[in-house]
Amino acid sequence: MALQWRRYPSFQRAFDEAGDESSLYTLQNPDRTALYVGQTRSLRQRYASVRGAMDALMSASHALLFVAPVDPALADLVEHTIVFWDCTPHNARLHASMPSPVVAVRHYFEGSAPGTYDGPQFCPPGTMRDADSGRYR
DSSP, rough: EEEEEEEOOOHHHHEEEEEETEEEEEEEOTTOOOEEEEEEOOOHHHHGGGHHHHHHHHHTTTOEEEEOOOOOHHHHHHHHHHHHHHHHTTTOOOSSSSSOOOOOEEEEEEEESSOOOOOOOOOSSTTOOTTTTTBBB
């Protein structure tokens, strides 16, 4: 499974561009450690009433927002896989049970310069984690 991530400066901008698309999203520290991973059928519907508050929090914390479109049929499984293997600290669920079926996830991001990767860091760029062992490959 390949995810094509895009970085957004605000939830408002993500609403405007990704809006009603089924998506995975992550909030990360500036050093790219994942804080939270979520999935939604529509960012617009999920966060419409709190987008201003989310933007204020992002600004105050310097958090980074990344969004990747995902097939709605696979969204729960891919979210579970990322949360399970990368142990995002603010996801209250999905840590205890291994995802099934096994799915390998590869992360892509259109960098700001050729050969650079400025996308979300769940694992090193261009690598995958083995779903059975959690080792990078």
